[in-house]
Amino acid sequence: MILFRPVGLEELLLISRTGMRRFPPRLPDQPIFYPVLNRGYAEQIARDWNTKSGTLAGYVTEFEVEDSHARSFEVQQVGGREHLELWVPAESLDVFNDHIQGTIRVLGAFFGASFAGVAPSESALKGLNARDQFEALRALVSQEPGALQREVAVNHEAVFAHLFFWEQLGEESVSAREKAAALAAIRAAWSAVFPEMPLGA
The missing domain is CATH 3.20.170 (ADP-ribosylation fold)
Known part of the structure:
Protein backbone atom coordinates (compact mmCIF):
# COMPACT_ATOMS: atom_id res chain seq x y z
CA MET A 1 0.00 0.00 0.00
CA GLY A 112 5.85 29.82 5.77
CA ALA A 113 6.95 33.37 5.00
CA SER A 114 9.31 33.53 7.99
CA PHE A 115 10.90 30.10 7.51
CA ALA A 116 14.47 30.16 8.83
CA GLY A 117 15.30 26.45 8.82
CA VAL A 118 18.11 24.58 10.52
CA ALA A 119 20.87 26.88 11.78
CA PRO A 120 24.18 24.97 11.56
CA SER A 121 26.71 25.41 14.34
CA GLU A 122 29.90 24.99 12.33
CA SER A 123 31.76 25.64 9.09
CA ALA A 124 30.71 28.13 6.38
CA LEU A 125 26.98 27.85 7.17
CA LYS A 126 27.39 28.51 10.89
CA GLY A 127 24.55 30.64 12.24
CA LEU A 128 23.02 31.36 8.83
CA ASN A 129 19.33 31.08 8.02
CA ALA A 130 18.17 28.92 5.13
CA ARG A 131 18.21 31.73 2.57
CA ASP A 132 21.72 32.87 3.46
CA GLN A 133 22.95 29.27 3.47
CA PHE A 134 22.12 29.02 -0.21
CA GLU A 135 24.20 32.10 -0.95
CA ALA A 136 27.10 30.67 1.05
CA LEU A 137 26.93 27.36 -0.81
CA ARG A 138 26.62 29.15 -4.14
CA ALA A 139 29.85 31.00 -3.36
CA LEU A 140 31.61 27.68 -2.79
CA VAL A 141 30.72 26.41 -6.28
CA SER A 142 33.50 28.47 -7.86
CA GLN A 143 36.12 27.39 -5.31
CA GLU A 144 38.24 24.23 -5.44
CA PRO A 145 36.11 21.13 -6.16
CA GLY A 146 36.16 19.65 -2.68
CA ALA A 147 34.95 22.78 -0.85
CA LEU A 148 31.27 22.30 -1.61
CA GLN A 149 31.40 18.57 -0.88
CA ARG A 150 32.98 19.19 2.51
CA GLU A 151 30.32 21.74 3.42
CA VAL A 152 27.53 19.41 2.33
CA ALA A 153 29.05 16.59 4.40
CA VAL A 154 29.41 18.73 7.53
CA ASN A 155 25.95 20.32 7.29
CA HIS A 156 24.03 17.54 5.58
CA GLU A 157 20.89 17.95 7.71
CA ALA A 158 20.51 21.59 6.70
CA VAL A 159 21.11 20.76 3.03
CA PHE A 160 18.60 17.91 3.14
CA ALA A 161 15.95 20.03 4.87
CA HIS A 162 16.40 23.16 2.75
CA LEU A 163 16.73 21.94 -0.83
CA PHE A 164 13.02 22.40 -1.62
CA PHE A 165 13.13 25.87 -0.05
CA TRP A 166 16.12 26.82 -2.20
CA GLU A 167 14.32 25.58 -5.29
CA GLN A 168 11.41 27.89 -4.47
CA LEU A 169 13.52 31.00 -3.90
CA GLY A 170 12.86 33.90 -6.22
CA GLU A 171 15.57 35.37 -8.42
CA GLU A 172 15.91 38.68 -6.57
CA SER A 173 19.67 38.43 -6.14
CA VAL A 174 20.64 35.74 -8.64
CA SER A 175 19.53 34.84 -12.15
CA ALA A 176 17.52 31.70 -12.86
CA ARG A 177 20.53 30.29 -14.68
CA GLU A 178 22.89 30.90 -11.75
CA LYS A 179 20.36 29.45 -9.32
CA ALA A 180 19.92 26.31 -11.44
CA ALA A 181 23.69 25.87 -11.73
CA ALA A 182 24.15 26.20 -7.97
CA LEU A 183 21.36 23.71 -7.23
CA ALA A 184 22.84 21.23 -9.71
CA ALA A 185 26.24 21.59 -8.03
CA ILE A 186 24.71 21.04 -4.58
CA ARG A 187 22.91 17.92 -5.82
CA ALA A 188 26.13 16.60 -7.37
CA ALA A 189 28.05 17.21 -4.16
CA TRP A 190 25.33 15.44 -2.18
CA SER A 191 25.37 12.43 -4.52
CA ALA A 192 29.13 12.18 -4.14
CA VAL A 193 28.92 12.19 -0.34
CA PHE A 194 25.63 10.33 0.19
CA PRO A 195 25.09 8.11 -2.87
CA GLU A 196 22.52 5.91 -1.09
CA MET A 197 20.24 8.74 0.03
CA PRO A 198 18.40 10.78 -2.62
CA LEU A 199 18.21 14.54 -2.18
CA GLY A 200 14.77 15.96 -2.95
CA ALA A 201 12.17 14.46 -5.25
Whole structure:
Protein backbone atom coordinates (compact mmCIF):
# COMPACT_ATOMS: atom_id res chain seq x y z
CA MET A 1 0.00 0.00 0.00
CA ILE A 2 1.31 3.44 -0.92
CA LEU A 3 0.86 5.93 1.90
CA PHE A 4 1.70 9.59 2.45
CA ARG A 5 2.60 11.52 5.57
CA PRO A 6 2.98 15.27 6.03
CA VAL A 7 5.76 16.02 8.51
CA GLY A 8 7.37 19.08 10.01
CA LEU A 9 11.06 19.90 9.94
CA GLU A 10 11.86 18.18 13.24
CA GLU A 11 10.20 14.91 12.23
CA LEU A 12 11.89 15.02 8.81
CA LEU A 13 15.31 15.21 10.46
CA LEU A 14 14.47 12.30 12.78
CA ILE A 15 13.44 10.24 9.74
CA SER A 16 16.63 11.19 7.89
CA ARG A 17 18.73 9.90 10.79
CA THR A 18 17.32 6.42 10.15
CA GLY A 19 18.43 6.52 6.52
CA MET A 20 14.83 7.39 5.52
CA ARG A 21 13.60 3.99 6.67
CA ARG A 22 11.61 4.59 9.86
CA PHE A 23 9.25 7.08 11.46
CA PRO A 24 10.13 8.24 15.01
CA PRO A 25 8.19 7.03 18.06
CA ARG A 26 5.10 9.01 18.97
CA LEU A 27 5.17 11.41 21.89
CA PRO A 28 3.19 10.55 25.06
CA ASP A 29 0.28 12.78 23.97
CA GLN A 30 0.18 11.24 20.46
CA PRO A 31 -1.63 7.88 20.73
CA ILE A 32 -2.08 7.43 16.97
CA PHE A 33 0.30 7.50 14.00
CA TYR A 34 -1.80 8.43 10.98
CA PRO A 35 -0.38 8.38 7.48
CA VAL A 36 -2.91 9.37 4.82
CA LEU A 37 -4.08 7.59 1.70
CA ASN A 38 -3.69 10.29 -0.93
CA ARG A 39 -1.10 12.90 -1.82
CA GLY A 40 -3.56 15.77 -2.11
CA TYR A 41 -4.65 15.40 1.50
CA ALA A 42 -1.01 15.18 2.65
CA GLU A 43 -0.21 18.36 0.72
CA GLN A 44 -3.20 20.11 2.25
CA ILE A 45 -1.99 19.34 5.78
CA ALA A 46 1.63 20.26 4.99
CA ARG A 47 0.61 23.54 3.36
CA ASP A 48 -2.25 24.66 5.61
CA TRP A 49 -1.11 23.33 8.98
CA ASN A 50 2.63 22.65 9.18
CA THR A 51 3.62 26.00 7.63
CA LYS A 52 1.71 27.88 10.34
CA SER A 53 3.28 26.25 13.39
CA GLY A 54 6.64 25.17 14.76
CA THR A 55 9.43 25.72 12.25
CA LEU A 56 6.96 26.85 9.54
CA ALA A 57 7.73 23.96 7.17
CA GLY A 58 5.66 21.07 5.88
CA TYR A 59 7.16 18.18 3.93
CA VAL A 60 5.16 15.56 2.05
CA THR A 61 6.58 12.07 2.35
CA GLU A 62 5.60 8.91 0.48
CA PHE A 63 6.30 5.32 1.45
CA GLU A 64 5.08 1.79 0.85
CA VAL A 65 3.97 -0.73 3.44
CA GLU A 66 3.33 -4.42 2.85
CA ASP A 67 -0.35 -4.72 1.92
CA SER A 68 -1.09 -7.53 4.36
CA HIS A 69 0.29 -5.53 7.27
CA ALA A 70 -1.37 -2.25 6.25
CA ARG A 71 -4.76 -3.99 6.04
CA SER A 72 -4.52 -4.90 9.73
CA PHE A 73 -5.21 -1.24 10.62
CA GLU A 74 -8.41 0.77 10.28
CA VAL A 75 -8.93 3.43 7.64
CA GLN A 76 -10.70 6.46 9.07
CA GLN A 77 -12.52 9.18 7.11
CA VAL A 78 -11.96 12.39 9.07
CA GLY A 79 -13.60 14.95 6.78
CA GLY A 80 -14.39 14.91 3.08
CA ARG A 81 -14.13 11.80 0.92
CA GLU A 82 -10.44 12.44 0.29
CA HIS A 83 -9.61 12.81 4.01
CA LEU A 84 -8.66 9.18 4.62
CA GLU A 85 -6.14 8.17 7.26
CA LEU A 86 -4.68 4.84 8.31
CA TRP A 87 -4.77 4.75 12.11
CA VAL A 88 -1.80 2.95 13.62
CA PRO A 89 -1.70 2.81 17.45
CA ALA A 90 1.50 4.35 18.78
CA GLU A 91 2.53 1.06 20.38
CA SER A 92 2.34 -0.62 16.95
CA LEU A 93 4.54 1.89 15.13
CA ASP A 94 7.83 0.05 15.65
CA VAL A 95 6.47 -3.10 13.98
CA PHE A 96 4.76 -0.96 11.33
CA ASN A 97 8.17 0.53 10.52
CA ASP A 98 9.53 -2.99 10.06
CA HIS A 99 7.03 -3.48 7.23
CA ILE A 100 8.00 -0.36 5.25
CA GLN A 101 9.33 -1.45 1.87
CA GLY A 102 12.28 0.53 0.57
CA THR A 103 12.80 4.08 1.78
CA ILE A 104 10.62 7.00 2.78
CA ARG A 105 10.73 9.60 -0.01
CA VAL A 106 10.21 13.37 0.18
CA LEU A 107 7.93 14.50 -2.67
CA GLY A 108 7.75 18.20 -1.96
CA ALA A 109 7.55 20.87 0.70
CA PHE A 110 5.80 24.08 1.72
CA PHE A 111 7.23 26.94 3.77
CA GLY A 112 5.85 29.82 5.77
CA ALA A 113 6.95 33.37 5.00
CA SER A 114 9.31 33.53 7.99
CA PHE A 115 10.90 30.10 7.51
CA ALA A 116 14.47 30.16 8.83
CA GLY A 117 15.30 26.45 8.82
CA VAL A 118 18.11 24.58 10.52
CA ALA A 119 20.87 26.88 11.78
CA PRO A 120 24.18 24.97 11.56
CA SER A 121 26.71 25.41 14.34
CA GLU A 122 29.90 24.99 12.33
CA SER A 123 31.76 25.64 9.09
CA ALA A 124 30.71 28.13 6.38
CA LEU A 125 26.98 27.85 7.17
CA LYS A 126 27.39 28.51 10.89
CA GLY A 127 24.55 30.64 12.24
CA LEU A 128 23.02 31.36 8.83
CA ASN A 129 19.33 31.08 8.02
CA ALA A 130 18.17 28.92 5.13
CA ARG A 131 18.21 31.73 2.57
CA ASP A 132 21.72 32.87 3.46
CA GLN A 133 22.95 29.27 3.47
CA PHE A 134 22.12 29.02 -0.21
CA GLU A 135 24.20 32.10 -0.95
CA ALA A 136 27.10 30.67 1.05
CA LEU A 137 26.93 27.36 -0.81
CA ARG A 138 26.62 29.15 -4.14
CA ALA A 139 29.85 31.00 -3.36
CA LEU A 140 31.61 27.68 -2.79
CA VAL A 141 30.72 26.41 -6.28
CA SER A 142 33.50 28.47 -7.86
CA GLN A 143 36.12 27.39 -5.31
CA GLU A 144 38.24 24.23 -5.44
CA PRO A 145 36.11 21.13 -6.16
CA GLY A 146 36.16 19.65 -2.68
CA ALA A 147 34.95 22.78 -0.85
CA LEU A 148 31.27 22.30 -1.61
CA GLN A 149 31.40 18.57 -0.88
CA ARG A 150 32.98 19.19 2.51
CA GLU A 151 30.32 21.74 3.42
CA VAL A 152 27.53 19.41 2.33
CA ALA A 153 29.05 16.59 4.40
CA VAL A 154 29.41 18.73 7.53
CA ASN A 155 25.95 20.32 7.29
CA HIS A 156 24.03 17.54 5.58
CA GLU A 157 20.89 17.95 7.71
CA ALA A 158 20.51 21.59 6.70
CA VAL A 159 21.11 20.76 3.03
CA PHE A 160 18.60 17.91 3.14
CA ALA A 161 15.95 20.03 4.87
CA HIS A 162 16.40 23.16 2.75
CA LEU A 163 16.73 21.94 -0.83
CA PHE A 164 13.02 22.40 -1.62
CA PHE A 165 13.13 25.87 -0.05
CA TRP A 166 16.12 26.82 -2.20
CA GLU A 167 14.32 25.58 -5.29
CA GLN A 168 11.41 27.89 -4.47
CA LEU A 169 13.52 31.00 -3.90
CA GLY A 170 12.86 33.90 -6.22
CA GLU A 171 15.57 35.37 -8.42
CA GLU A 172 15.91 38.68 -6.57
CA SER A 173 19.67 38.43 -6.14
CA VAL A 174 20.64 35.74 -8.64
CA SER A 175 19.53 34.84 -12.15
CA ALA A 176 17.52 31.70 -12.86
CA ARG A 177 20.53 30.29 -14.68
CA GLU A 178 22.89 30.90 -11.75
CA LYS A 179 20.36 29.45 -9.32
CA ALA A 180 19.92 26.31 -11.44
CA ALA A 181 23.69 25.87 -11.73
CA ALA A 182 24.15 26.20 -7.97
CA LEU A 183 21.36 23.71 -7.23
CA ALA A 184 22.84 21.23 -9.71
CA ALA A 185 26.24 21.59 -8.03
CA ILE A 186 24.71 21.04 -4.58
CA ARG A 187 22.91 17.92 -5.82
CA ALA A 188 26.13 16.60 -7.37
CA ALA A 189 28.05 17.21 -4.16
CA TRP A 190 25.33 15.44 -2.18
CA SER A 191 25.37 12.43 -4.52
CA ALA A 192 29.13 12.18 -4.14
CA VAL A 193 28.92 12.19 -0.34
CA PHE A 194 25.63 10.33 0.19
CA PRO A 195 25.09 8.11 -2.87
CA GLU A 196 22.52 5.91 -1.09
CA MET A 197 20.24 8.74 0.03
CA PRO A 198 18.40 10.78 -2.62
CA LEU A 199 18.21 14.54 -2.18
CA GLY A 200 14.77 15.96 -2.95
CA ALA A 201 12.17 14.46 -5.25
